[in-house]
Amino acid sequence: MGLAFGSTIGILGGGQLARMLAMAAAKLGYRTVIFDPDANATAAQVANEHVIATYTDEAALAVFAKQCDIVTYEFENVPVAAAKFINALTPVRPGPQALEAAQDRLREKKFLNEAGIETAAFAVVNSAADLEAALASFEGNGVLKTRRMGYDGKGQQVFKNADPVKTDDIYAQFNAVPLILEGFVSFEREISVIAARGLNGAVAVFDPAENVHREGILYTSTVPAKASADTLAQAHRAAKAILEALEYVGVIGVEFFVMANGGLIANEIAPRVHNSGHWTEAACAISQFEQHIRAVAGLPLGNPARHSDCVMENLIGDEIDRMAELCAEAQVVVHHYGKTEVRAGRKMGHFTQLTKLSS
Numbered sequence: 001m002g003l004a005f006g007s008t009i010g011i012l013g014g015g016q017l018a019r020m021l022a023m024a025a026a027k028l029g030y031r032t033v034i035f036d037p038d039a040n041a042t043a044a045q046v047a048n049e050h051v052i053a054t055y056t057d058e059a060a061l062a063v064f065a066k067q068c069d070i071v072t073y074e075f076e077n078v079p080v081a082a083a084k085f086i087n088a089l090t091p092v093r094p095g096p097q098a099l100e101a102a103q104d105r106l107r108e109k110k111f112l113n114e115a116g117i118e119t120a121a122f123a124v125v126n127s128a129a130d131l132e133a134a135l136a137s138f139e140g141n142g143v144l145k146t147r148r149m150g151y152d153g154k155g156q157q158v159f160k161n162a163d164p165v166k167t168d169d170i171y172a173q174f175n176a177v178p179l180i181l182e183g184f185v186s187f188e189r190e191i192s193v194i195a196a197r198g199l200n201g202a203v204a205v206f207d208p209a210e211n212v213h214r215e216g217i218l219y220t221s222t223v224p225a226k227a228s229a230d231t232l233a234q235a236h237r238a239a240k241a242i243l244e245a246l247e248y249v250g251v252i253g254v255e256f257f258v259m260a261n262g263g264l265i266a267n268e269i270a271p272r273v274h275n276s277g278h279w280t281e282a283a284c285a286i287s288q289f290e291q292h293i294r295a296v297a298g299l300p301l302g303n304p305a306r307h308s309d310c311v312m313e314n315l316i317g318d319e320i321d322r323m324a325e326l327c328a329e330a331q332v333v334v335h336h337y338g339k340t341e342v343r344a345g346r347k348m349g350h351f352t353q354l355t356k357l358s359s
């Protein structure tokens with residue numbers, strides 16, 4: 001059952017997520033090939049092979065596909081055309097339809113709403129006039145986002161009703177790319193759920209984590225999240241509904257805003273392993289990385305129950321210098337991404353502090 005051990009899994013993208021996927025694949029007896037244009041891709045340090053080419057290079061994509069028994073990806077901005085091209089030669093899991101749903105914030109919101117999951121109110125912005133009209137309809141409050149290629153809060157602008165704005169200037173600052181204005185959500189906290197669906201349709205959901213961001217970048221994920229059992233169950237149900245609607249195979253991350261009344265508003269879906277799921281490597285027998293490899297390889301999913309409470313903290317930029325001191329802490333699991341160049345705002349590693357299981 002499942003992909004034969006010794007088979008090869010291709011991973012599109014070569015950052016830390018691919019690195020941790022490659023390590024999990026090796027643990028299960030699989031070989032890995034990384035596809036990434038960057039010769040210094042950190043995942044290549046722990047993989048068997050590395051194809052260095054751009055995502056539009058069909059000759060390289062074909063060589064890569066032929067080297068692999070299945071292909072997966074570590075980021076949602078893999079061009080859909082590349083995923084479809086490979087899928088015609090070698091199965092891509094999750095399927096390209098998950099990329100399509102996640103790459104465009106408008107499409108993503110429509111998909112979520114059709115699956116019965118609430119999102120922020122939104123308006124399409126394709127001109128300065130659209131922006132003016134949308135802001136007026138949201139009474140001057142909202143978050144303007146690029147429809148595509150945004151991450152870690154990049155490509156976003158928050159509006160508060162008090163601030164007068166020149167929509168012409170703002171639209172030009174966004175280089176006139178397709179935008180979406182979301183209504184401002186006054187949430188109480190942010191949580192995310194990491195869930196997996198196997199090739200046989202089985203679903204396994206990890207406990208929701210509570211996330212705190214710093215300058216738009218994830219800072220900590222804490223489990224258990226401070227939310228009612230009802231709210232957590234709602235997050236679990238929503239993740240399952242999304243996996244089923246997409247006929248998804250692999251791990252997905254779903255981010256939610258928790259409202260004061262315990263209601264949830266979905267913010268975004270990530271069709272891949274997710275930073276807010278790194279805690280699973282320390283607090284669960286089966287990490288999100290192993291779960292993803294199991295799913296795409298057609299193996300049985302692992303039990304997602306956690307054995308400990310925990311807080312995962314990202315090490316950004318020169319915070320990575322804390323690594324040695326963290327190694328001296330009891331019940332701390334450290335992870336260094338092996339990136340040679342330290343840059344401000346760059347995710348360099350993370351650690352998870354385990355504590356006794358509370359409930």
Ligand code: AMP
Pocket residue numbers: 120142143150151152153154182183184185186190213216255267268
């Ligand atoms: P995103 O790139 O969509 O994940 O947004 C990054 C962060 O900005 C989120 O984690 C929230 O903290 C905040 N944010 C995003 N959208 C909204 C919204 N519509 N209302 C309020 N805060 C938001």
